[in-house]
Amino acid sequence: MTNTQLFTNAKVFTGASESAFASAFRVADGVVDWVGDAAEVADESSIDLGGRTVVPGLIDSHTHPALMAGTAAAVECFPPAVMSVDDLVTVLTGHAPHVVAPDAWILGRGFDDTKFPDGRMPTAKDLDLVSTERPVLVWRCDAHSAVCNSKALEIAGITAETPDPEGARFERDENGQPNGVLTEIAAVAAVTAFIPAPTRDEQIDAVVVLGEEFASRGIVAVCDLLSTRLSDPLEVFRAAVERGLRTSVALYPGWNPAHPLAELTDGDKAGQVRIAGVKVILDGAYSNRTAWVHEPYPQSCDHGLRVVEDEDALAAGEWARRNGVQLAVHAMGDRALDRVVDLFGDMQPWLDGIPSVRIEHATIVTDDYVHRLNEARMHFGIATHTVFFFAEYDGYEKALRAEQVPDAYPIARLYDGVEALSLSSDRPATAWSGADDVMLSIEAAVRRRTYNGIDFGPEAAITVAQAMLLYTARARLVSPLENVGMLQPGFDGSFAVLERDVFTVPTDEIASVRVAETWIRGEQAFVR
Ligand SMILES: [Zn+2]
Known part of the structure; x- marks a missing residue:
């Protein structure tokens, strides 16, 4: 038996063009089979969306879920929460007691040194304030670079004599000693290779x-x-x-x-x-x-x-x-x-x-x-x-x-x-x-x-x-x-219902529009 759901009373952005809106759509076995005007259909079992705005399920076509899942143990150090080296050390120090496994590293991700008051890149010296016993590493916000503490450099065996990897650099202090800053992916990988994988x-x-x-x-x-x-x-x-x-x-x-x-x-x-x-x-x-x-x-x-x-x-x-x-x-x-x-x-x-x-x-x-x-x-x-x-x-x-x-x-x-x-x-x-x-x-x-x-x-x-x-x-x-x-016949019944109409809110309030519900292939996957 086909499982059919009719959604009515909505402002539906179908994706067919910049101005293509409908007010109702039907999903059969997870697939859209009709989009149109609610006046054309009458069904007591329909799902009334209360006049809210609906958009096709969103596509994030460049993101890094594997990286996020693989570094789920890393504490978030993004702006606007972390706006200085001191903030970074504070967040990591607060996170350190949660790192209990014997060989676990204290990890963070997302700091942006360009937002720090003096634009100063944190170094191993700063992260040594978090711990000298455990290795500490924080990915920079671009994920191409990172900084680690002295213990991490020691574990990775990176010394003054270690040559830079191709296309990357171990940044160094005035005496040529690695200072913990790892510029570009090959330098980061030389250290992260030693982090025990989840x-x-x-x-x-x-x-x-x-x-x-x-x-x-x-x-x-x-x-x-x-x-x-x-x-x-x-x-x-x-x-x-x-x-x-x-x-x-x-x-x-x-x-x-x-x-x-x-x-x-x-x-x-x-x-x-x-x-x-x-x-x-x-x-x-x-x-x-x-x-x-x-x-x-x-x-x-x-x-x-x-x-x-x-x-x-x-x-x-x-x-x-x-x-x-x-x-x-x-x-x-x-x-x-x-x-x-x-x-x-x-x-x-x-x-x-x-x-x-x-x-x-x-x-x-x-x-x-x-x-x-x-x-x-x-x-x-x-x-x-x-x-x-x-x-x-x-x-x-x-x-x-x-x-x-x-x-x-x-x-x-x-x-x-x-x-x-x-x-x-x-x-x-x-x-x-x-x-x-x-x-x-x-x-x-x-x-x-x-x-x-x-x-x-x-x-x-x-x-x-x-x-x-x-x-x-x-x-x-x-x-x-x-x-x-798209919300068109033949497409997945995947869509988001918004709390406010993003198409008409004042432009400085767009970012505050939240998703109220998300449906994926005809099933409710999220409700706020
Ligand atoms: Zn990317």
């Missing part, structure tokens, strides 16, 4: 909890852009489904030339949790001036970091083509962005319907660059962010020249110029607690204002409906997650 059971439970958090934000589908820190992400996420995870998950494991990925089976590429691609990191991040740029950073001759060589990026692309999945390239700096098109622009796309090559972040996008993307033979998509300039303005202020601001995260230009486009959170690599609150990103897209009230290229503003499409119907064009992002 058990498989703990990993699975952490994924289930994350799925509940996603549902509380109206998020029903995510792309995991690195799938790191879990023993076997595909297996762990699928085990989490058995324990109740409802989120659809597309995994993008990282490309490591030293440990090539196994070839995929058809089964790996289908289902609620699937491998959707491979990720390559081409450069660093603007927020700590390591994005790879054409013109040097202000007051320097530094062009940032280029993290992989062409041949490795091409090898990752070859693997993606051979396995029929996407290549996702982290590229922030204008030079890295150009490199992506240099390397892949003339190639024949290998996927139908969705971009063969996704560009992650894409900080500086000029009109010329949009033109280059559209002229290319390759089909490119972009996952970008407005929460970045909102939350990390202090870093961008130092890294961007004034004339670059209009080209930084120019959402209006991207909205018009790049069809496969999404807004996303990059949580937990964004310097804000709860960065995956979709309404925060939407408010930033609409107001173009930073957390501290500074206008950031207001001419790039878009409307709420446009921003909502970048979390729904347009976001679904960026990855192979099917049947999400």
Whole structure:
């Protein structure tokens, strides 16, 4: 027997266009089979949504659930709670008594030194105040860098004689001694390799909890852009489904030339949790001036970091083509962005319907660059962010020249110029607690204002409906997650009911609009 639910008396944003609204819809066995006007149907058993606004289940197309689940033991050190080195030491010291297992590390994540009064990076000396007995490590908000205490350096065997890993640095004091600051992923990995991994059971439970958090934000589908820190992400996420995870998950494991990925089976590429691609990191991040740029950073001759060589990026692309999945390239700096098109622009796309090559972040996008993307033979998509300039303005202020601001995260230009486009959170690599609150990103897209009230290229503003499409119907064009992002016959009966009408609230109240209920494939997954 078919299980049919009729939802009426709502303002339903269907995702079909910026202005497509309905007032009712029906879900049969978890799938939408009708959308329209409540006056057309009469059913006593219908679910009255009380006139509230409904949006298709939201898609966060660049986030890091595997990293979050794998580091669930880390205490949150994000702004606005941590705004100084002292705050950081206080939070970690408060967390230390909870770390009881004999070999456990005291871990934190999310600090943003650019928001500290003197912009000072914490060092091992600061973290030694938390503990000298136990290793301590805190990931910086960009998740590309970290700082650890002396005990952690000792355990990792990093001394004055240890050479820097390729594309990364162990920062050092004036005597050449490592000072605990680990810049870029290879340096961080040299230390985090010694952190005992959570058990498989703990990993699975952490994924289930994350799925509940996603549902509380109206998020029903995510792309995991690195799938790191879990023993076997595909297996762990699928085990989490058995324990109740409802989120659809597309995994993008990282490309490591030293440990090539196994070839995929058809089964790996289908289902609620699937491998959707491979990720390559081409450069660093603007927020700590390591994005790879054409013109040097202000007051320097530094062009940032280029993290992989062409041949490795091409090898990752070859693997993606051979396995029929996407290549996702982290590229922030204008030079890295150009490199992506240099390397892949003339190639024949290998996927139908969705971009063969996704560009992650894409900080500086000029009109010329949009033109280059559209002229290319390759089909490119972009996952970008407005929460970045909102939350990390202090870093961008130092890294961007004034004339670059209009080209930084120019959402209006991207909205018009790049069809496969999404807004996303990059949580937990964004310097804000709860960065995956979709309404925060939407408010930033609409107001173009930073957390501290500074206008950031207001001419790039878009409307709420446009921003909502970048979390729904347009976001679904960026990855192979099917049947999400629209309330249309044939799509999943996955949607969020909002407490207030995000389309009409004053723009400075968008971020305070909360999700009241989330339904996934016809089942209520969250109610506030
Ligand atoms: Zn990321």
